[in-house]
């Protein structure tokens with residue numbers, strides 16, 4: 001049983017078909033990288049999984065049930081620039097907003113909520129900074145706050161949109177380690193990324209997306225250069241293929 005299954009998903013935006021017949025699964029314990037060129041539909045796919053966009057056709061299945069029943073099991077980490085960092089709010093209050101959707105309008109956070117928030121902050125190693133206003137944090141620290149915000153919901157599936165963008169190498173490595181260990185702790189993790197060497201090195205499987213899934217498999221199963229040429233629309237002399245050979 002897959003933790004997340006996408007079957008025949010087709011999505012239209014602004015009168016154009018952006019995703020066609022997308023099939024993808026992510027199993028419990030797996031870290032899957034979603035890679036493709038700009039405009040391939042990676043963010044659209046994540047937003048559709050989260051129910052922010054309605055597909056024209058297809059199905060999303062979470063833990064063997066329809067997504068509308070399983071959405072509470074999905075934790076979403078948006079791109080960093082989508083968050084209002086200049087709002088005067090502390091790390092732990094931002095992480096609590098990951099749970100406020102569950103609380104309802106009139107219930108104040110209780111002991112269980114604050115415990116889940118503290119565990120999530122601890123999991124991303126931000127406990128020392130929990131009272132710090134988020135506007136004072138570095139890019140890597142902000143990325144960890146957004147991850148903790150998703151973890152506060154105690155999801156079984158984590159969806160991350162370009163978490164590595166703009167991070168230096170040591171911070172990227174730290175985040176890769178964190179995502180790998182979250183997968184090993186029984187989460188199913190799907191992350192978009194433009195960092196191909198990082199994805200080849202870190203992910204259990206990759207899905208090559210360009211409006212549809214062109215191929216999916218372990219990095220070793222995706223050695224065929226033609227798959228990458230088709231996905232990225234590149235020629236045989238592209239530096240991207242050199243990266244692939246060198247990895």
Ligand SMILES: Nc1ncnc2c1ncn2[C@@H]1O[C@H](COP(=O)(O)OP(=O)(O)OP(=O)(O)O)[C@@H](O)[C@H]1O
Nearest residue numbers: 013014015018036037038039040041042043044045
């Ligand atoms: N609100 C919208 N209305 C119409 N078209 C949209 C909308 N949002 C995105 N698109 C189009 O959908 C396509 C897929 O966009 P999407 O942002 O999902 O790609 P992406 O793979 O995440 O790209 P990137 O790597 O640049 O972030 C693009 O052609 C984009 O122009």
